[in-house]
Amino acid sequence: MKKSKILLIYTGGTIGMVKDYESGALKAFDFGKLQKNIPELYQLDCDIDSVSFDTPIDSSDMNVDNWVNIASIIEDHYDSHDGFVVLHGSDTLSYTSSALSFMLENLQKPVVFTGSQLPIGDLRTDAKENLITSVQIAALQKNNKPVVREVCLYFEYKLYRANRTTKINAEHFQAFASLNYPPLIESGVHLKVFGEYLFRPNEAKKLKVHKEMDQNVVILKLFPGFTQSVLHSVLNSPNLKAVVLETYGSGNAPTDDWFVSELKKAMDKNIFIVNVTQCSGGSVLMGRYETSKHLQNLQVINGKDITTEAAITKLMYLLGNNVSPKLFKTIYETSLRGEMQ
DSSP: OOEEEEEEEEESGGGGGEOOTTTOOOOEOOGHHHHHHOOOGGSOOOOOOEOOOSOOOOOOOOOOOHHHHHHHHHHHHTTTSEEEEEEETTTTTTHHHHHHHHHHHHHHHHEEOEEEEEESTTTTHHHHHHHHHHHHTTTTTETTTOEEEOOEETTEEEEEEEOOOEESSSSSSSEEEEESOOOOSSSSSSSEOOOSSSSSOTTSOEEEEEOOOOOOOOEOOTTOOOOHHHHHHTSSSSSSSEEEEEEEEEEEBOOHHHHHHHHHHHHHHTTEEEEEEEOOOOOOOOTTTHHHHHHHHHOOOOTTTTTHHHHHHHHHHHHHHHHHHHHHHHHHHHSSSOOOO
């Protein structure tokens, strides 16, 4: 069996920082000297190449152009490498990895996103374990085929489907959760693969990389005291095409006439409204309560159990692909990359 060839893509973030012990400042890690500084990587049965953004960025500065850059790097190295590990700051990690899951259609190889809460040079860092295990997972093969064939996120001993994740903690090493979908792999003494949960792409189709992402979208979170003027202002923003509406509980929202009227006027202008729950776990069930029947009657898009991160990036992806308004609701409510039930 030939050795797997893994490409490490460094975009920026805490995981790629080391402390200058003279100044105490953090500086970017030299990934050209990766295996020299992390000799444990020599024990993995794979070859590792690395590429870095010209200017590594904090994940708070991550944008759609950077997503396209990551997708393009994977596209350029897709035939020469068996798997990809993307190092990324944790703050927007779920957004970027969710976006890439839609941008990389018919993906047949692992793309594992990871990051860390502490820099790679710190004594108590989580960076080394996250990096080493991510590479090991990206290199996993069975019958000369990759075990994982989707975009994933690895953090603190668990591999998740990327578009099912959300960041839940800014201080703990266990920073991410996937509350509506089980982990794909757990790292202990051995790697425990839960094959029944892995995404199975159509092997007959070739990778298609989508680079048009429409940014004319917004996330709007409801709260008690939410006013008509705020809703009207948002829904009448220039060039707005779609809204992720974060509702209460299982998809509930105010029943005021003005609320219904503003949504209807927006939808009459072909602005798509997606109903997602503010809750970390659970699903939208429109019509279950009186406070969601009006949304169901308006034909608001049912976000089901999708995360907000996946909801907004899925909108960008479908709008960027110029999906017909007549088909948009049906396609959105269909699981494309395992992002919803």
